[in-house]
Amino acid sequence: MDLILETERLILRPLELSDVDDFFLMNDNPNVNRYLRYPLKSxxxxxxxIQKIINEYKKNNMGRFAVILKExxxxxxxxxxxFRDTLENNYINFYDLGYRFSEEHWHKGFATESSLAWLEYGFNTMKLPTIHACAISENIGSNKVLKKIGFExxxxxxxxNSIHxxxxxENKNFK
Known part of the structure; x- marks a missing residue:
């Protein structure tokens, strides 16, 4: 996959197997794993x-990307x-926005910055009519980001057993 997006502070590029050390380091934190359905343990x-995500790139030409701090x-x-082709909240065959960051990079606007880049790409380039997202209700930070960037x-x-x-x-609401 050749797609690379850039924001002021970030490079968004496809994940690679060579990212495994940093990817695991991010996930090897109970605070990062706190709201995950299936935490990574090794x-x-x-x-x-990562291989599953790479396979999603091949199948759907889209998926979660590595977020690289330019600095x-x-x-x-x-x-x-x-692209979600399994049932979630009575929806199937839709795109959702998702993100996860290392704890030391929380509260710095990176989720907002990367998410806005994906919304612009999804609506303006992919011409998606709607993008969905979900967050566990207790995850105050993620819920705050989604509302801040315009999700309804x-x-x-x-x-x-977790409330989401x-x-x-909707594309018509994107500015």
């Missing part, structure tokens, strides 16, 4: 997860649009 699992050229998280809360649903907030953003 480098082997991190490698498998250090280091992976600080991932962010991107993912639509409902709550339960997965693995469901959001949508």
């Amino acid at each position: 480098k082997i699992e991190a490698n498998q997860y 250090t050229n280091k992976l600080i998280g991932f962010s991107g649009l993912k 809360f639509t409902n709550q649903y339960t997965v693995n 907030n469901w959001y949508k953003f």
Whole structure:
């Protein structure tokens, strides 16, 4: 996959198997894993997860991308649009926005910055009519980011005994 997006502080590029060390380091933190459905517990699992994302690039020509901080050229998280072909909150065959960052990079605007780049790409280049997102209701930070960038809360649903907030953003509302 050749797509690379840039923002003021970030480079968004496809994840590679060579990212596994930094990717695992990000995920090897209980605060990062706190709201994940399936936390990664080893480098082997991190490698498998990256391979799954690479396969999604091949299948859907889209997926979560590495977020590289320009200042250090280091992976600080991932962010991107993912095509979901399995049922989630009574939806199927849709794109959702997702992100995850190393704890030391929280509260610095990176989730907002990368998400806005993906919204612009999704709406203006891919011509998507709607992009969805979800966050566990207890995850104050993620819910705050989604609302801040313009997602509309639509409902709550339960997965693995956790209440999730469901959001949508329609192309006609993107500025």
